Structures are given as C-alpha cells and as structure tokens.
Amino acid sequence: MKHFSCFLIALLFIGGTLHAQDQTFKKLREESAKGIKNTEKDTTGRLWKKGGSFGLTFNQGSLSNWAAGGDKLSLSLLGTLNAFANYKKGRHSWDNNIDLAYGYVNTTSLGTRKSDDRIDLTSKYGYDIGRNWYLSGLFNLRTQFTDGYIYPTDSTREFTSTFFAPAYIVLSPGIDWMPNKDFSLFMSPFTGRWVVVRDEFLSSKGAYGVDTGKHVKSEFGAYVTATYNKEFAKNMTYKTKLELFSNYKHNPGNIDVFWTNIISLKVNRLISANISWDMIYDDDVRVFENKETGVMGPRLQIKQVLGVGLTAKF
Template sequence: MKKVYLAATMMLLAATALHAQDDSMRKLREETAKKIKNGEKDTTGRLWKKGATFNLMFNQGSLTNWAAGGDKLSLSLLGTLNVFANYKKDRHSWDNNLDLAYGYVNTTSLGTRKNDDRIDFTSKYGYDIGNHWYLSGLFNLRTQFTDGYLYPADTTPELVSRFFAPAYIVLSPGVDYMPNKEFSLFMSPITARWVVVMDDSLSARGAYGVDTGKHVKSEFGAFITATWNKEILKNVTYKTKLELFSNYKKNPQNIDVFWTNVLSMKVNKWLSANVSLDMIYDDDVKEFENTKTGVMGPRLQIKQVLGIGLTAKF
C-alpha cells in the first residue's frame, strides 16, 4: 500500500512540475511575441531619419579714438538652417537636404548690406547594387532670397541678382559611391542643367550666360558632386560639398565649380562657433573687370564668414 501511495505522490509532483513548466513556457512565448511586435514597430519608425540644425550668429565691433582708423561700429547677423529627411528600406534610399542662409552686415561708413543669401535643396534617390554602389537620380535647386547689388566706389548700387535670377536647376541620373554614412561621390556623364534668370533687366543684359532677352538657358554635360560630413575632433565637425559641371555644348574644358565648406566648433549645448568658406567659378558669369586690361570675364568668387552664436538641433 505504501508503494501505491509513493507512486501516486510522485505522479502528482511530476504533473505539477510539467504544468508549471508549460505555464512558464507560455509566458516566455507571450513576452517574446510582444518584443517582436515592438521591434517591428521600432523598425518601421526608423525608416525615416529626420532632423534640423539652426544657427544664429552675431558679430559686433566698435572703435573709439582709434588712431589706425576704421569704422566706429560694425554689426552683423547671420542665420542658417539645415533640414534633412532621409529614407532607407532594403535596397532603396532617398536623401533630402535643404540648406538656407541669410545675413546682413551694418557699418557706419557703408551702411547696411547683405553678406549671405542661399537656398540650396538636393534630393537624391539610390538603389543599392552592391559594394557600396548605388544607381541614383539627383535633383538640385540653388538660388537666393532677395536682391543682390554691386557697390562701385563712385556710383549708385547696381542690381546683379534676385530671387530666381539666377537659379540653377540640375537633373542628373548616375551612380553614387557611399562607403559609409559620412561620404558620398555622385557621378553622371549625362546631366541636364538649366540657368534661370527671371528678372527682365538682368535677362536683357544677358546675365549669367542666358541669351539676351531670354530667361532660361539649357545646358547638357557631365556632373560630379562629392559630400563629406565628419566629426574630425571632439565637438568639431567639418562639412563640405563640391560640385563640378562641364557643359558639352560650350567650352567643356572650362569646368564650373561650386565648393562650400563649414567648420563647426561646439562650445556647449547652445553655443557654437562656425567658419564657412564658399568658392564659385562659373565660366558664364563675366561680370568682373580686369583692372589691368579692362576686359570683362569670369573670376573665382570667394566668400568667407566667421561667427559665434546660438545653435539648436531638432
């Protein structure tokens, strides 16, 4: 009889253990399923990576009884905004970037003048074909917000640019080499570019290479653009973009260059210092006079800005 009781007790304990094990396994499966669902939601939410950086730079200088001379007061204010929205899923990627900048400088001798003005939008689609290479298509628009002037020493200011005068529009299929998230090299042997001058007075002068009285000039050629964005030191970031275009229709050996560089040094969460350097060479912009020969022609255009101010990231 004792043997029967012992066997019954052992069977009861085994059944209880099996039930507890089944219950534990069921809970484990439920928790795992929840984690998988949450992971799927997180992955879906990360298809888009979006953000923005806003900088407001302010410079001020003053002189009192300064024997070496100079302006008594100078003030400058520059605002920049960079917005990006990048999509990535499987082999497909779609990168969108908008750069905006606008600045004014005021001095006691020269008055108020614009010292920066830029609208630059780029949208690029890519299909991964392996080994960091993508079949891509690129769209780029570059123009400005407000009127721009030249200030001759002895005459009134001369209007030389305004919104969509000029505007540069690029539509380009090609290949894109992206070995990492920091660097991109896009190349296209068949690129369409349009130079737009919507202002009547500027188009009547044939500004920016458009035919006299026309508002749009179409070009066809080869296009290369390289971008690099990297934190080179702790709290020090360098961003550069170089664009090269050769017009097959006219003087293909004279390559148009647009190169922008920004060095950002973060002081703390809100304060930063920026140094920017832009260089442009456009063979069709013959607005510059050689002081020795008196001949008008293209020149290398250089713009440099240094400032410290507020930074906000979103």
C-alpha cells in the same frame, strides 16, 4: 581654368581613398545639423527620419575717440537653417535636404550690405545594388532670397542678381559610390541643367549665359559631386562638398566649379563656432572687371565667413 579644374578632379578622387565613415549623400547636411546619424542601425522601425538645426549669429562693435580708427558702429546678423527628411526601406532610400542662409552687415561708413544669401535644396533617390554602389537620381535647386550687388567703389553699386536670377536647376540620373561612412561620390555623364534668369533687366543683358532677352538657358553635360565629412577632433567636424559640371553644348573644357567647406566647433549644447569658405567658378558669370585691362569677365569667386553664435537642434 582647365588646369585648375583638372587639379580639383584629381583632388576629388584622391579624397575617395580617405578612411572614414559615411554612407550617403545626406550626411553633409546631417552632420552640419548635428542630427540623427542615419547610417546607424535603426531599431525603432521608423521609415522616416527628420531633423535639423537653426543658427543665429550676432556681432556688434562701437568706437568712440579711438585713435586706431574704424567705424563708429558696426552690426552684423546671420541666420542659418539646415533641415533633412530622409526615407529608408529595404534597398530604397530617398534623401531630402535644404540649406538656407541669410546675413546682413551694417556700418556707419558703408551702410547696409548682404553678407550671405543662399537657398540650396537637394533631393536624391537611391537603390542599393551592392558593393558600395547605388543607382541614383538627383535633383538640386540653388538660388538666393533677395537682390545682390557688387561694389566697384564704396559709393557705387551695380545690381547683379536677385531671387531666381540666377537659379540653377540640376536633374541627374547617375551612380553613387560610397565606400565608407564619410565619403560619397555621385557621377553622371548625362545631366540636364537649367539656368534661370527671371529678372527682365538681367535677362536683357544676357546675364549668366542666357540669350539676350531670354529667361532660361538649357545645358546638357557631365556632372560630378563629392561630399566628405570627418570629425577630426572632439566636437570638431570638417565638411566639404564639391560640384563639377561640364556643358557638352558649349565649351566643355570650361568646367563650372562649386565648392563649399565648413569647419564646425561645438562649444556646448547651444553655442557653436563655424568657419566656412566657398569657391565658385562659372565661365558664364562675366560681371567682374579686370583692373588692369578694364575687360569684364569671369573670375574665381571666394567667400569666407567666421561666426560664433547660438545653435538649436530640432
């Protein structure tokens, strides 16, 4: 995992040389929401800019006397909400972004299962000190809405997560480097992170690295987050966000990784298509079984979602 983390860090700094057009961390959510471009000169004199988008994707399939086989009925529904409220006056800026997603899949053979579940809130203050550098303070909260399970077999499931179990809270003073309109790099050698596990059952198992029976684990370390957004073809946009955290207090070489990627294709004013894939590595998430050894431990978590549906901006 150390080699993998080093590779990601190298990739992150290489990405900083790409010629693009973004000035602030808020562009990840704004571009995803196709909202107002906050880097453009505002001639209205407004101090606040607010907006966002709501997406709804629905898929249905049914089979009858189908020789190739498959489920008789399958249904899936995914809702997403991206919203921002950003303040700018002189050298001061305050950017607030929220990203919500929830989805379900239902099939006749497997029943109902979650396909997506995300709450991601970011608030960042910045002070422009010139030459593309900003003194900043960042707050981030990441958790989920409802219970989550893993499925060792089609007929069994294991409870692994729920609302605020876990929740990751980051409070980080640092510095932003934004050399162009598409790339932003936030760095902090002094970051506080708290892992919250409010559920009694998960707490009793010491899930997500908390001490057995405890509900909060405090961590202190280095934090880096990079965002890159680029419209590489007409109506097609690529957006990525990479977060790295090293805990000074325990195994600092085991770097936690959270990496999201989205390719968006705008078909028309209301219809859009999105391909997303997320990668997570957290050494404290030891709920996955090695099929060869039977030992529980951390694994690289990968999620991929393809959706076509309605999108409404506000």
